[in-house]
Amino acid sequence: xxxxxxxxxxxxxxxxxxxxxxxxxxxxxxxxxxxxxxxxxxxxxxxxxxxxxxxxxxxxxxxxxxxxxxxxxxxxxxxxxxxxxxxxxxxxxxxxxxxxxxxxxxxxxxxxxxxxxxxxxxxxxxxxxxxxxxxxxxxxxxxxxxxxxxxxxxxxxxxxxxxxxxxxxxxxxxxxxxxxxxxxxxxxxxxxxxxxxxxxxxxxxxxxxxxxxxxxxxxxxxxxxxxxxxxxxxxxxxxxxxxxxxxxxxxxxxxxxxxxxxxxxxx
Numbered sequence: 001x002x003x004x005x006x007x008x009x010x011x012x013x014x015x016x017x018x019x020x021x022x023x024x025x026x027x028x029x030x031x032x033x034x035x036x037x038x039x040x041x042x043x044x045x046x047x048x049x050x051x052x053x054x055x056x057x058x059x060x061x062x063x064x065x066x067x068x069x070x071x072x073x074x075x076x077x078x079x080x081x082x083x084x085x086x087x088x089x090x091x092x093x094x095x096x097x098x099x100x101x102x103x104x105x106x107x108x109x110x111x112x113x114x115x116x117x118x119x120x121x122x123x124x125x126x127x128x129x130x131x132x133x134x135x136x137x138x139x140x141x142x143x144x145x146x147x148x149x150x151x152x153x154x155x156x157x158x159x160x161x162x163x164x165x166x167x168x169x170x171x172x173x174x175x176x177x178x179x180x181x182x183x184x185x186x187x188x189x190x191x192x193x194x195x196x197x198x199x200x201x202x203x204x205x206x207x208x209x210x211x212x213x214x215x216x217x218x219x220x221x222x223x224x225x226x227x228x229x230x231x232x233x234x235x236x237x238x239x240x241x242x243x244x245x246x247x248x249x250x251x252x253x254x255x256x257x258x259x260x261x262x263x264x265x266x267x
Contacts, residue, residue, distance in 0.1 A: 036107050038081035038127045042069055054083045058100060058125040062086040065204055068189045076178055082126040082186060088207055089123075100125035105133040116179055118222070120215040121186065123208050130178060180221070187225040194229065194244075202242045205231045233267045 037045050037053045054064050066084040082101070089097050099122050103114035107129060116128050194201035205212070209231065216226040231242035236251060248259070 036127075036129075038069065038079050038129055039107060045069075053081070054085075054125065057102070057127065058083065058085060060085060065200070066189075066193060068186060070185065072181065072185075076181060077130055077132045078178065078181065079129040080126065080182060080185075082124050084124060084204065084208065086207075088210075091207075097122055102127050103133075104129040106131055116175065117182060117186075118179065118215065118219055120211050120218060121183065123211050124186070128178070128182060133178075183222055184225060187222065187229065191225075191228050202231060205229070205242060232261075235267075239267060 035049065035053075037049055050067060050069075051063070054067075055061060062085050064083040065086055066082075068080070068082040070078075070080055072078040072080075096119075098113040099115060099117065099119075101114050101117055101124055102109060103111040103116050104127060110133060114128070117124060190201070190204075193204075212226050212229050216223050216230070219226075228244070228246075231244055232248070233239070233241070234243045234248055236248075237243060
């Protein structure tokens with residue numbers, strides 16, 4: 001609990017929207033030294049600012065392998081900045097790591113170590129900010145947000161009692177919509193990067209491929225998207241070189257009707 005409030009305090013200090021010059025003069029140095037870069041135009045952000053923000057959110061000192069910064073107006077309002085580091089932090093036997101993504105609304109922290117992404121994407125660091133999420137997300141007034149697509153129960157004609165309020169599951173439905181948009185956008189980004197630079201993606205997959213495999217085994221909604229990202233060794237390639245299923249099929253002879261595979265850590 002102390003850790004959760006610690007993250008919240010740190011975030012509130014880092015992204016103060018209106019710096020208090022008097023506080024800076026009489027109470028010490030200005031606390032908001034890190035800008036909320038996810039809300040800025042990409043043309044106004046330098047590589048140094050991106051790298052500094054990555055080190056801030058990841059508490060690391062490595063250089064990110066991938067970075068995805070995007071905004072969306074439909075079907076929901078979103079601003080997101082995602083990073084993938086150089087190495088998996090679970091490879092050293094530290095157990096399952098918490099989410100590295102924080103959820104904001106109007107630059108106000110809603111949930112550190114947020115579950116806004118599926119657990120198998122816990123290797124991502126970054127921020128999600130949505131103005132469609134009310135600041136009092138934990139209250140019943142959340143039902144009034146258009147984000148939730150609430151279908152209020154119908155009342156019979158001449159009914160004198162008010163219709164019941166939507167159940168708490170409606171809140172989860174709204175967040176699931178955001179999760180779906182974010183997840184599919186990130187998986188499309190990885191697929192695009194794999195086609196743009198196959199060698200770089202192969203290095204990523206060797207480090208983070210277990211997370212993609214976890215997703216294809218545990219998350220039916222994204223199985224087809226994850227399948228495009230899988231990579232395998234092939235007897236037609238040198239040891240250690242990876243290929244996708246589509247690439248393998250493109251090399252098959254027209255007469256080949258079967259694919260033989262071996263389940264093992266390596267060849």
